[in-house]
Amino acid sequence: MSESIDVVSSQQLGGLLQMTPAQIRKDLSYFGRFGKQGRGYDVRFLLHELQEILGLDREWRACLVGVGRLGRAIINYPGFYRENFRIVAAFDGDRAQVGSTIGEFNVQSMDELSDTVIDKKISIGIVAVPAQQAQNVIDVLIENNIKGILNYAPVAAKVPMNIVVRNIDPVLSLQSMTFYLRELE
Template identity: 55%
Template sequence: MTGQIPEVVIFRLPLYLRILTLLAAENVEVASSQELGERLQMTPAQIRKDLSYFGKFGKQGKGYNVRLLREQLREILGLDREWRMALIGVGRLGKAILDYGILALREFTIVAAFDIDPHQIGKKVSGVMIQDLAELADTVKKEGIEICVVAVPPSQTQQAIDCSVGCGIKAILNYVPAAARVPKDVRIQEVDPTLALQTMTYHLKSLGSS
């Protein structure tokens, strides 16, 4: 029953969660895989199959209870508690992440920020004090930090990541457009909107002949 769950399935769960949250806000009580599929532009079969990896959440003939399924998914994803994060690198991009609350979500909080530039250390950005990266280990322990968000210059990426891994961090959100190496028990996700732009131009290019 709980065989190996495909990675792609995990990636789709937050999408399901998002639409369920929206439906809950609209006071929709029940939704079929058909309806969910229309909203998400995907096939009903895929949604049913994906959910079936985790249990039986639907009622035959009716569909899924929106509020209930939402709760279940939040629990499955581990979003039923707070996650504390550290930001490493408070340059241009790091400041944008803090100032504009780019990662602001109820369950996720940036509780500490780090840099290696002595001019930055001691200053505050959006209410968060910038500390010396050397203090990461201590703060991770003291503050219960489990995720690091890396936004340093490309040349310092590997260093920042090694430092995080050394502090026992098992999940890294990497904003730097550079492939970094991590031990295989550490999860790293790259965020780079320019990759998406670069794939779109491929398709735009050959659009003269439609």
């Protein structure tokens, strides 16, 4: 959203987000503090409030499990830091990797996960291990009070209801397109 306007209407927001203005108003009113009938939304105020509601006004700490090619790419990806997500520890189940250095990290053994999660106030686990190890790693993270899982392994993880999982699997994404692509041919 451009920083150069002070007020935005539900019409304008709807256009940007490809939603109806009515839906925009309804969604925002769910949180109940934005409406200024006939005037629109103060951009700076709206942005601030939304960031707070969404929990994006603070830093979130994550640990990475799996330091293979994918894990190393994740550690080196600058996008997380820019948006206040900070990887603060890296683990691997492979003893050959433990103790090696990647960027600023010493790769730790899974035995150290419990203490590290508490010490470093980690709330998100990033899973970058092979498919057949993923469920086990996710179970260990959940046992250690991790509530959010960013899962790069190509498996549908089984987790309790109160755990939030997001899957990053490009093959699954491609497979979810082909039904529509076939119809378009």
